[in-house]
Amino acid sequence: MxxxxxxxxxxxxxxxxxxxxxxxxxxxxxxxxxxxxxxxxxxxxxxxxxxxxxxxxxxxxxxxxxxxxxxxxxxxxxxxxxxxxxxxxxxxxxxxxxxxxxxxxxxxxxxxxxxxxxxxxxxxxxxxxGPDHRIATRVVPGATPGTIVLVGGGDPTLTALDGRQYGGRYQPARLSDLAVATVAALKAAGTTQVRLQYDTTLYTGPAVHPIGAGNENIAPVVSLMADEGRVDPSIVGKEADRVQTPGADAAKKFAAMLKSSGITVEGAPAAGTAPAGGAPELASVQSPPVSAMxxxxxxxxxxxxxxxxxxxxxxxxxxxxxxxxxxxxxxxxxxxxxxxxxxxxxxxxxxxxxxxxxxxxxxxxxxxxxxxxxxxxxxxxxxxxxxxxxxxxxxxxxxxxxxxxxxxxxxxxxxxxxxxxxxxxxxxxxxxxxxxxxxxxxxxxxxxxxxxxxxxxxxxxxxxxxxxxxxx
CATH class of the missing domain: 3.40.710.10 (DD-peptidase/beta-lactamase superfamily)
Structure with missing residues (x-):
């Protein structure tokens, strides 16, 4: 030894x-x-x-x-x-x-x-x-009054945890930060009740990797997910069980965060699409730069x-x-x-x-x-x-x-x-x-x-x- x-x-x-x-x-x-x-x-x-x-x-x-x-x-x-x-x-x-x-x-x-x-x-x-590019996850008003849309931009780092397990310049975007900013924007507009949709339409083609569904090495590849779709998000850097609908899972966690801050979310989050033409942004968070990823x-x-x-x-x-x-x-x-x-x-x-x-x-x-x-x-x-x-x-x-x-x-x-x-x-x-x-x-x-x-x-x-x- x-x-x-x-x-x-x-x-x-x-x-x-x-x-x-x-x-x-x-x-x-x-x-x-x-x-x-x-x-x-x-x-x-x-x-x-x-x-x-x-x-x-x-x-x-x-x-x-x-x-x-x-x-x-x-x-x-x-x-x-x-x-x-x-x-x-x-x-x-x-x-x-x-x-x-x-x-x-x-x-x-x-x-x-x-x-x-x-x-x-x-x-x-x-x-x-390029190395300085960052990926945004956004919340925008929906096409229907009283609806907001959580829009996935493809950020694989988005975490529903507090982020303390990460260090250095690699600082993943936090879903909780997005929720805080969204709540502030809603309350400033006098809104305390919403319906939540989530938009995963950025990616096209099959979401499941050719190796097949249920593989512990990778989640379905969608443009919105939290903690890489891990069933237990605290497991980092190992093979782990994955949810099969990462977008819906991230939206549910986001809805829970809104509720804990005083926003009533009607029903369960539903799949939707952000309005075309660049809807005004309520809130957003950004990934680390591509270089860090x-x-x-x-x-x-x-x-x-x-x-x-x-x-x-x-x-x-x-x-x-x-x-x-x-x-x-x-x-x-x-x-x-x-x-x-x-x-x-x-x-x-x-x-x-x-x-x-x-x-x-x-x-x-x-x-x-x-x-x-x-x-x-x-x-x-x-x-x-x-x-x-x-x-x-x-x-x-x-x-x-x-x-x-x-x-x-x-x-x-x-x-x-x-x-x-x-x-x-x-x-x-x-x-x-x-x-x-x-x-x-x-x-x-x-x-x-x-x-x-x-x-x-x-x-x-x-x-x-x-x-x-x-x-x-």
Whole structure:
């Protein structure tokens, strides 16, 4: 077992590496650290602004020696033959600073990406509608006198709780704040009795994800929900039972809040539509910015947030706010940025659909874009990636018994896991200090995913330990 002192040293090392990665890519940053999401427990630690560290030159190059193709081949080639992987995975490694391909094995094969799909969703959302965009949930007068309409704008963060379980700059919109503002507006107009409708017409197409209804990984995708439709809203960051009518559930909670503040709500909330032509607003609350939601989505692998962000991309690009419209819009954004889509073909924004296909090439090109100083608006697609052994869906990996412990705090990557699928894609600094982008997609094994996951972690660890600019 590692000593307390060694753990403390590792934690400090991880913080330093985090600062180096952030400043190497885009400079100091602020954000929130989140521990494991739907695949485990959640903990949140607010980060603070970090000053740029002074980086000593390595091998005469402040960015680290340029890796060689042979060096990468020497360390990855043998590891790809691990029997736990079932068949050699689809892999790509590029120099994150130049985009130069360093290693490829089936890199143009479209494999099942699982939750590494969220990397593409993140970059698309940070491009359109952009990092500063916020999603409004509104209350407007209804078409019938005495009626008000709760209008869903697609905010996946809206909470019926008090919000104290959240920290840092990630501050979800609170349904209670919306109720307080609505009550004030109604009483100012002399109104103490209303009928409540709720409008979920922003989204089109099927609400139920292709994996089917009743799945604990995701609620029906609608434009109005509270606490991601969880039956027990206090459960955060884990699989949980979901209500099947999230819009109606949110409206019922909102009605209860109005009643507790002295407004009589006649009957049960009913589905409706806000009047066309821009009805005057009684009250509204706004989500955190897209940048904060992207960090949350990536770190805890939040499926509901991924699908909501995908629909915001669709709206920004003039596509239907649906699974299909979102994936069409996301592809438009990525190809517009210069990403080679090739055989990639996505069906959703979360990666839950086993029919999703991404090539390693698409993933590493997307990560390289996010690492480019030409695209500071994409920085959150990197700062949201879990840190090996410390945060998010990598918090419980890269331990002492993993065979990959040397990469704890060094690898920063998005995980993916489905039956017969284990994937990892992100960034790593090699031993020479060079920043590499990688994607490892294993989707052809059977049985326990643990050994496949460990084999992939050893591959990422090998990249971290490689002196790839010399003999490998």
């Amino acid at each position: 590692p000593s307390v002192r060694s753990k403390a040293v590792a934690a400090v090392l991880a913080a330093v590496i985090l600062a180096v990665l952030a400043t190497l890519v885009h400079g100091p940053w602020k954000g929130t650290r989140l521990a494991t999401g739907p695949d485990g427990d959640t903990q949140r630690v607010a980060s603070t602004a970090m000053a740029p560290p002074v980086l000593a030159p390595v091998s005469g190059d402040p960015a680290g020696a340029t890796p060689t193709d042979a060096g990468i081949q020497a360390v990855l080639g043998p590891l790809m033959k691990a029997t736990a992987l079932g068949a050699p995975p689809a892999v790509a490694v590029v120099d994150a600073l130049t985009g130069r391909a360093l290693f490829g094995a089936n890199q143009e094969r479209a494999a099942t990406p699982a939750s590494t799909t969220k990397i593409t969703t993140a970059v698309a959302a940070l491009t359109a509608p 992207v960090e949350q989505m990536l770190t805890v692998s939040d499926n509901d947030m991924a699908e909501a962000l995908l629909r915001q991309v669709a709206i920004a690009k003039g596509q239907p706010a649906s699974f299909q419209g979102g994936t069409v819009a996301s592809r438009q954004v990525l190809e517009g940025l210069g990403v080679t889509y090739g055989a990639s073909d996505l069906k959703d924004g979360s990666g839950l659909d086993k029919d999703d296909r991404l090539t390693p090439q698409t993933l590493v090109q997307t990560l390289t874009l996010a690492a480019s100083p030409k695209h500071p608006e994409l920085r959150w697609a990197l700062t949201g990636l879990p840190i090996a052994g410390f945060t998010g869906t990598l918090a419980d990996r890269y331990g002492q018994s993993s065979g990959a412990a040397d990469a704890a705090g060094v690898v920063r990557a998005k995980t993916g896991s489905l039956t017969g699928v284990s994937t990892l894609s992100g960034l790593v600094r090699d031993r020479d200090g060079r920043l590499l982008a990688f994607a490892i997609l294993a989707d052809r094994f059977t049985g326990d995913p643990g050994p496949a996951r460990a084999a992939i972690d050893r591959m990422a660890s090998a990249l971290a330990g490689c002196g790839c600019g010399t003999a490998g």
